[in-house]
Amino acid sequence: METILMTAYVLVWPVIVIGTLAVIIRAFAKDARQAKKEGRQII
DSSP: OHHHHHHHHHHHHHHHHHHHHHHHHHHHHHHHHHHHHHTOOOO
16 A cells, blocks of 8 residues: 555656646747737747
């Protein structure tokens, strides 16, 4: 039982990281498209 819990704990972290990275990339892409549309630099 302890092995299953440890395995689940270890496998959850990549899912959390991928989800967070996806949110950041999606927000950056949205800002980049909006900046391009308005003709301004993103940075």
